[in-house]
Amino acid sequence: MQVHSIHFKSRARAAIADAGLQRGLAKVDGFAARRAVVVREFGDFETLRAEGAAVRDRSLANLDAWLERFEAEAARRGAAVLYAETGDEVAQLVIDICARHALKKAIKSKSMLSEEAQLNAALAAACVQPVETDLGEYVCQLAEEPPSHIIAPIIHKTKEDVAALFERKHARPRLAEAEALTREAREVLREHFLSADCGISGGNFLIAETGSVALVTNEGNGRMVTTMPRVHIAITGIEKVVPTLEDLCTLMRLLPRSATGQTISNYVSVLTGPRGAADLDGPEHMYVILVDNGRTGLVGSDMQEMLRCIRCGACMNHCPVYQTIGGHAYGWVYPGPMGAVLTPMLTGLENAIDLPQASTFCGACAEVCPVKIALPDLLRKLRERQVERALRPGYEMIALRAWAWLAQRPKLYAAASAFGVRALRAIGNAEGMIGAIPFGSGWTRGRYLPAPKSGRTFRALYARRKKPLGGARG
Amino acid sequence: MRVGLFVTCLVDLMRPGIGFAALELLEHAGCEVVVPATQTCCGQPGYNSGERDSAHALALKVLEEFERCDYVVAPSGSCAGMIRTHYPDLFRGEPVLLARIERLCAKTYELSDFLARVARIETVPGTYAGTVTYHDSCSGLRELGVKSQPRELLAKVPGLVLKEMRANETCCGFGGTFAVKMGDISSRMADDKCANIDASGADAVVLGDLGCMLNIEGRLRKRGNTRTRVLHVAEVLAGKVEA
Numbered sequence: 001m002q003v004h005s006i007h008f009k010s011r012a013r014a015a016i017a018d019a020g021l022q023r024g025l026a027k028v029d030g031f032a033a034r035r036a037v038v039v040r041e042f043g044d045f046e047t048l049r050a051e052g053a054a055v056r057d058r059s060l061a062n063l064d065a066w067l068e069r070f071e072a073e074a075a076r077r078g079a080a081v082l083y084a085e086t087g088d089e090v091a092q093l094v095i096d097i098c099a100r101h102a103l104k105k106a107i108k109s110k111s112m113l114s115e116e117a118q119l120n121a122a123l124a125a126a127c128v129q130p131v132e133t134d135l136g137e138y139v140c141q142l143a144e145e146p147p148s149h150i151i152a153p154i155i156h157k158t159k160e161d162v163a164a165l166f167e168r169k170h171a172r173p174r175l176a177e178a179e180a181l182t183r184e185a186r187e188v189l190r191e192h193f194l195s196a197d198c199g200i201s202g203g204n205f206l207i208a209e210t211g212s213v214a215l216v217t218n219e220g221n222g223r224m225v226t227t228m229p230r231v232h233i234a235i236t237g238i239e240k241v242v243p244t245l246e247d248l249c250t251l252m253r254l255l256p257r258s259a260t261g262q263t264i265s266n267y268v269s270v271l272t273g274p275r276g277a278a279d280l281d282g283p284e285h286m287y288v289i290l291v292d293n294g295r296t297g298l299v300g301s302d303m304q305e306m307l308r309c310i311r312c313g314a315c316m317n318h319c320p321v322y323q324t325i326g327g328h329a330y331g332w333v334y335p336g337p338m339g340a341v342l343t344p345m346l347t348g349l350e351n352a353i354d355l356p357q358a359s360t361f362c363g364a365c366a367e368v369c370p371v372k373i374a375l376p377d378l379l380r381k382l383r384e385r386q387v388e389r390a391l392r393p394g395y396e397m398i399a400l401r402a403w404a405w406l407a408q409r410p411k412l413y414a415a416a417s418a419f420g421v422r423a424l425r426a427i428g429n430a431e432g433m434i435g436a437i438p439f440g441s442g443w444t445r446g447r448y449l450p451a452p453k454s455g456r457t458f459r460a461l462y463a464r465r466k467k468p469l470g471g472a473r474g
Numbered sequence: 475m476r477v478g479l480f481v482t483c484l485v486d487l488m489r490p491g492i493g494f495a496a497l498e499l500l501e502h503a504g505c506e507v508v509v510p511a512t513q514t515c516c517g518q519p520g521y522n523s524g525e526r527d528s529a530h531a532l533a534l535k536v537l538e539e540f541e542r543c544d545y546v547v548a549p550s551g552s553c554a555g556m557i558r559t560h561y562p563d564l565f566r567g568e569p570v571l572l573a574r575i576e577r578l579c580a581k582t583y584e585l586s587d588f589l590a591r592v593a594r595i596e597t598v599p600g601t602y603a604g605t606v607t608y609h610d611s612c613s614g615l616r617e618l619g620v621k622s623q624p625r626e627l628l629a630k631v632p633g634l635v636l637k638e639m640r641a642n643e644t645c646c647g648f649g650g651t652f653a654v655k656m657g658d659i660s661s662r663m664a665d666d667k668c669a670n671i672d673a674s675g676a677d678a679v680v681l682g683d684l685g686c687m688l689n690i691e692g693r694l695r696k697r698g699n700t701r702t703r704v705l706h707v708a709e710v711l712a713g714k715v716e717a
Contacts, residue, residue, distance in 0.1 A: 009656070009658075321656075324659050324662050325659060360612065360650075361649060362645035362649070364612075366616075382524075383522070383524030384524040384526060385524070386524055387523070396651075396655075397525070400525050400528065401525065403528075407514040407515040407517075408531055408532065410511070417487055420487065421488075431695065433692070441657070442654035442655060442657030443660075443692070446658065446661020446696065447696050449688065450488070450692055450695075452487060452488045453489055457487060458487075458493040459486055461490050461494070462490075
């Protein structure tokens, strides 16, 4: 997917004005509410979060060793492990595999990495037909839109949007109910499942000790994608490796609860090698493509904890900024707080200058993150890098430095603030509200600025105040 | 006990009455209150904008002004949170200063937290005839655990009825410089907050941070709501609500 993050502000404005999108975004609250219920039922979720973070840290501390172990175990069980440094390399590897086995149709279950690699476009150009089979991703493919949420790709769409889309693309009578729409998608997809020769999936986790790929899904399409076609290709990031099946269990207690508020997802598949002699089903060939695409740049850095991320979406489900503008405004594959960190890190800080600023630092994301990523702290570090690299507007830096300069000079500060307060009070209307202020249109476009109530500062009033009986003061 | 009142720059400029209300509450709690005259800003604008140098300089200034107090109290979860949870980050490589900073952090409190947990006041000076709803400002709530403290104190105000709104822990959209840099998103978030305040039916929204107050009041009035008052918890507790 191309990076459009540079247009964050204008896309956010459009999102706020989009009534349909705003209706769709109201659904995000449902995830947060369901999460709250299952977290309460679980009991000591805080300890579990700490364990989850520890599992991920253990993996990342020796990432190269665990990847080698994974590769060796996977190879021992007949799967081929390939490495891709960039998104383009992912696409090329998949195209090569398709050419080697003469594959013509690829059914896909959800994979955000295939979005990073713009895989569908590359496959189509190489005459391999890609078909998304996750219902939301299928709708995105028909609508020629990217997903707007990592686990609920069409959260931005209403039922009516989907009904109109299906009517046009399927050339069938328009349906009204979600259940009927789902049935129609299933009928259309069934033929693809039966005729595809290639299955492409993501991978939620890689288990080093067994060489397995773990897949967490709700619709059952993942099972069909990974077992029915002759060739299965799993694509995932290098950071997704965990040492043991026990570690997988820890993370599986966290992932569905944090993502959708489920105690467990409908399907959890642990895929280990292609079909064996005694197996009734499974692919003839299994490939695992491990993708870097910028991730090694975080390893060993002060941003490494971002690689703990297990892609649950809890941060965006609880983010008031995401809930206000939706996922597309963020301009790349990953939206919300995790996207605001990952996009600049993986695609370049200069390509996403507004994303580190797209947070009030309210902290709701860090509070729910199942692996305790301090997202606001990481965003602040990115802001520091922006300052170091002069990627913020000059007037902003001048204003900040002037404020700090003044605040270090109390006498001058007292004089300047005494003047400022009088000036602000003077421009307020009869109700004490200021409608416009120099350099403050960002504030006053949507709000008044309440004027100072007194024409004097606290310090001036306090200095004049007579010392009453009782309290001493300095 | 000798309590240093960190007035905060916003209160100093925009609502001195909140500073005097905080002062009275601390005196009511039996504290000896000192107000260092040279105090200005805690450095949060620079810190959250990636300008660490200015934040470091201002943190040092706060340290020198307040480290001789037994406690430091601010009528703001945001500024108290800056000192308590973020100052150490600014002094990572300076062990001697870091030790002093950590001693400062340990004695720094948000006002309602201090009154309820440290001073443990039994009564409050204020009375209030009406229904209020409480907005939990983010820094106080998530950095300092300020949640039950203001509610326990408000429960001591004769005549006051607390009526919780929906989503009282959701950010109002202020976020410091965010409110100017991302004005459209910020206004829309404030709008959602205002809708919940309106729906609560309360006569006033009470909160503990002036930044959020200005944001909420500015948006409420722009929406045409001239009825709902926006009050700092210190003003209500001290009975310093202006007519």
